[in-house]
Amino acid sequence: DIQMTQSPSTLSASVGDSVTITCRASQTISMWLAWYHQKPGKAPRLLIYKASVLESGVPSRFSGSGSGTEFTLTISSLQPDDFATYYCQQYASGSRTFGQGTKLEMK
């Protein structure tokens, strides 16, 4: 299976900050990457698919980029609702795998 590695594992930031999370794949996945966030006790929510396409209803402060094996999720001007755990997921092949998660916490 393709391994997905996110960095950092934990990220501390303040409301209004801009942050970037990185996701690396163990082999090329073209642009077949999605990003989700999840709050404690809740289901994940899709943010971005095909590496950079914003899901309907997701605020424009979220953006994604990358292709091949390296991808980034950027959140500009953090809002209180954005503090959550973020996961990347490849859907190129095999058992579609997730990264281990990045917890975005309030500084």
Add this chain to the structure above:
Amino acid sequence: QVQLVESGGGVVQPGRSLRLSCAASGFTFGNYAMHWVRQAPGKGLEWVGIIFFDGNRNYYRDSVKGRFTITRDNSKNTLFLQMNSLRAEDTAVYYCAKGPDHGDTYYFDHWGQGALVTVSS
């Protein structure tokens, strides 16, 4: 709006069986692939398996092949996960999740609230 509501979770002994259901509404259920994704307590997300829109194709992760079966009833807008020979490592919250198309694209655009399955003696 899309709604997915899981039911059937609970505590089960190792080696026993359990069936989860997922009631779907707010979209044309029979047009979309459906998935199960699980999350062990305090851990990350793990894809379990898929059933294509018409129920004619399934794929599973290796660790559940031969033990778990996904089916669907498009006339009742319901998805099922039959879990047999359960192991302690199957303990997790199980989410049903909707795919964006008939089945060729494996990301998840809507999720249920999850059903907790605990495998313990």
